[in-house]
Amino acid sequence: MAINFQQVNFSYGAGTSLEQPILFDITANFPTGQVTAVVGQTGSGKSTLIQHINGLLLPTEGQVTVADHHITANTKEKELMRIREKVGMVFQFPENQLFANTVLEDVMYGPINFGYSRSDAKNAAEIALKRLNVSETLWEKSPFELSGGQMRRIAIAGALASNPDIVVLDEPAAGLDPRGQQELLNLVIELKTLNKTVILISHQMDHVAQIADQVIVMHEGKVAAQEAPEQLFNRDIQWFTDMKLDLPKAGQFAEKLRQQDWQFEQRPLTIKALTDLINSRGTTHG
Amino acid sequence: MGNIMIGRFVPGKSVVHQLDPRTKIIGTFVFILLMLWANTWSTYLVAAIFVWFTILLTQQPLKMYIDGLKPIFWLLAFTIVLQIFFTGGTPVLLHFGFIKVTLPGVINALFVMFRFVLIILMSTIMTLTTPPTSIANALESLLKPLKSLKVPVAEMALMLSIALRFVPLLMDETQKIMNAQKSRGMSFSTGGPVKRAKAIVPLLIPLFVGALQRALDLANAMEVRGFKDAEHRTKYRILKYKKQDYQAFASLLLFSIIFFSVLYLI
Numbered sequence: 001m002a003i004n005f006q007q008v009n010f011s012y013g014a015g016t017s018l019e020q021p022i023l024f025d026i027t028a029n030f031p032t033g034q035v036t037a038v039v040g041q042t043g044s045g046k047s048t049l050i051q052h053i054n055g056l057l058l059p060t061e062g063q064v065t066v067a068d069h070h071i072t073a074n075t076k077e078k079e080l081m082r083i084r085e086k087v088g089m090v091f092q093f094p095e096n097q098l099f100a101n102t103v104l105e106d107v108m109y110g111p112i113n114f115g116y117s118r119s120d121a122k123n124a125a126e127i128a129l130k131r132l133n134v135s136e137t138l139w140e141k142s143p144f145e146l147s148g149g150q151m152r153r154i155a156i157a158g159a160l161a162s163n164p165d166i167v168v169l170d171e172p173a174a175g176l177d178p179r180g181q182q183e184l185l186n187l188v189i190e191l192k193t194l195n196k197t198v199i200l201i202s203h204q205m206d207h208v209a210q211i212a213d214q215v216i217v218m219h220e221g222k223v224a225a226q227e228a229p230e231q232l233f234n235r236d237i238q239w240f241t242d243m244k245l246d247l248p249k250a251g252q253f254a255e256k257l258r259q260q261d262w263q264f265e266q267r268p269l270t271i272k273a274l275t276d277l278i279n280s281r282g283t284t285h286g
Numbered sequence: 287m288g289n290i291m292i293g294r295f296v297p298g299k300s301v302v303h304q305l306d307p308r309t310k311i312i313g314t315f316v317f318i319l320l321m322l323w324a325n326t327w328s329t330y331l332v333a334a335i336f337v338w339f340t341i342l343l344t345q346q347p348l349k350m351y352i353d354g355l356k357p358i359f360w361l362l363a364f365t366i367v368l369q370i371f372f373t374g375g376t377p378v379l380l381h382f383g384f385i386k387v388t389l390p391g392v393i394n395a396l397f398v399m400f401r402f403v404l405i406i407l408m409s410t411i412m413t414l415t416t417p418p419t420s421i422a423n424a425l426e427s428l429l430k431p432l433k434s435l436k437v438p439v440a441e442m443a444l445m446l447s448i449a450l451r452f453v454p455l456l457m458d459e460t461q462k463i464m465n466a467q468k469s470r471g472m473s474f475s476t477g478g479p480v481k482r483a484k485a486i487v488p489l490l491i492p493l494f495v496g497a498l499q500r501a502l503d504l505a506n507a508m509e510v511r512g513f514k515d516a517e518h519r520t521k522y523r524i525l526k527y528k529k530q531d532y533q534a535f536a537s538l539l540l541f542s543i544i545f546f547s548v549l550y551l552i
């Protein structure tokens with residue numbers, strides 16, 4: 001399922017004295033079966049942007065299209081419910097949403113809301129828990145007696161339980177250890193092979209370079225760029241300073257080399273590309 | 287949720303913002319007392335001019351104050367209707383079966399409405415221009431005399447300022463949890479009353495868990511920084527009346543004199 005933003009403007013508190021315009025003339029698209037990374041400095045409007053995808057926020061002006069549903073300022077709650085079934089949303093620190101007596105009950109909450117029977121909901125929850133590698137011994141436990149990492153995986157399973165075609169992850173790696181982060185990237189890759197449309201907000205450019213098919217750069221409420229990571233990360237270094245964005249680690253290292261008079265066309269984005277670059281010059285530079 | 291204006295602080299540099307919070311609390315308190323006295327058209331006019339003048343001094347858009355009145359609209363409408371229908375007297379203007387609408391009833395209703403609106407506007411001026419923690423500090427300072435009666439004024443003020451500090455955090459938290467559960471299909475607009483009441487559980491439990499966690503964190507943070515009792519704490523901001531406060535008190539006195547002159551002489 002593809003998502004399209006057409007000239008979307010958004011203000012918090014529209015129509016009150018505290019009206020605060022946040023998004024300006026957003027036109028962007030998220031193609032089916034691709035991973036789109038949304039990056040940009042804190043406060044640039046990333047979270048506000050993605051909350052339009054399942055109608056938690058409605059555009060003040062313009063339109064968002066999700067598959068064949070149109071979301072505008074006047075879309076009704078009933079229509080939004082149909083869209084929400086198709087969009088799995090994982091917010092920052094999703095473990096804060098857990099509430100049920102058992103892990104399984106909590107993960108079943110979404111499917112039941114979307115009209116599954118109890119046994120269908122149970123099946124769906126079990127599939128999601130398995131996908132997140134939550135061991136079966138935990139399913140009947142209270143979510144509040146588990147570790148932070150386990151709670152996060154259960155919360156993510158809760159968002160994926162109704163098998164949505166679109167999965168949105170808002171800084172899901174925040175506060176995870178490196179291994180947890182890698183597991184999360186693997187999940188994104190798995191979702192992609194299932195032909196899901198994935199949107200990932202991240203501050204870690206290494207993750208972005210590793211798994212994104214396209215990148216949307218937000219800057220002060222506007223889309224500053226929408227392109228493939230190879231293209232984006234080969235932009236002029238000054239542009240990254242302006243956007244207050246980092247390069248992937250390999251790219252940062254390469255820029256240090258450039259200051260030492262190394263010359264190269266393509267900026268290396270992975271450790272592998274960087275070692276290749278160094279090895280190719282190793283013989284001449286001693 | 288975002289447009290509740292009563293109790294919201296908007297930073298600014300106006301004279302009213304710079305007044306000592308105690309001045310503003312005393313001023314609001316005196317104003318409310320006076321309004322309970324007001325019972326003629328001219329007294330309301332004098333009070334309205336005073337409020338209008340103060341609003342101008344705050345340098346905030348008038349729309350903010352009007353937004354502030356919106357949440358109490360229904361309360362206001364209800365009170366007015368009660369006043370109109372249940373005040374007796376003559377002359378009778380209209381008959382609805384056993385209910386009579388009388389001229390004193392209508393006048394009474396208008397007075398109650400003006401009283402309500404002016405009091406709310408004045409309180410909005412105070413909360414709009416005073417950070418909540420300053421209000422708590424000012425209360426502590428004003429209630430100091432009660433310490434001799436063994437009332438734990440300092441502790442109460444500290445509790446109040448902590449509670450006030452947590453309000454925006456909890457509002458934020460509520461919004462976040464609501465978003466997460468709505469994304470999982472939570473809906474308040476379908477089903478019968480029982481189902482709707484049940485729908486709030488997935489909101490309340492995470493909210494309580496989060497609030498308790500925060501409270502524990504805060505208690506620990508205070509303890510490791512050596513907090514023992516509120517009584518002997520020193521203050522970073524020391525309250526001190528300045529020239530503008532004396533001017534404000536003078537204006538308040540002037541207003542009261544005019545108010546009573548109008549009340550008893552006209």
Ligand SMILES: Nc1ncnc2c1ncn2[C@@H]1O[C@H](COP(=O)(O)OP(=O)(O)O)[C@@H](O)[C@H]1O
Binds near residue numbers: 022045
């Ligand atoms: N509920 C809200 N009400 C008012 N302003 C908000 C709200 N949420 C976010 N903002 C403001 O919107 C801007 C963008 O925030 P956000 O979308 O969270 O950015 P990001 O996710 O890129 O850090 C910020 O200036 C923030 O203060």
Ligand SMILES: [Mg+2]
Binds near residue numbers: 046047170
């Ligand atoms: Mg964000």
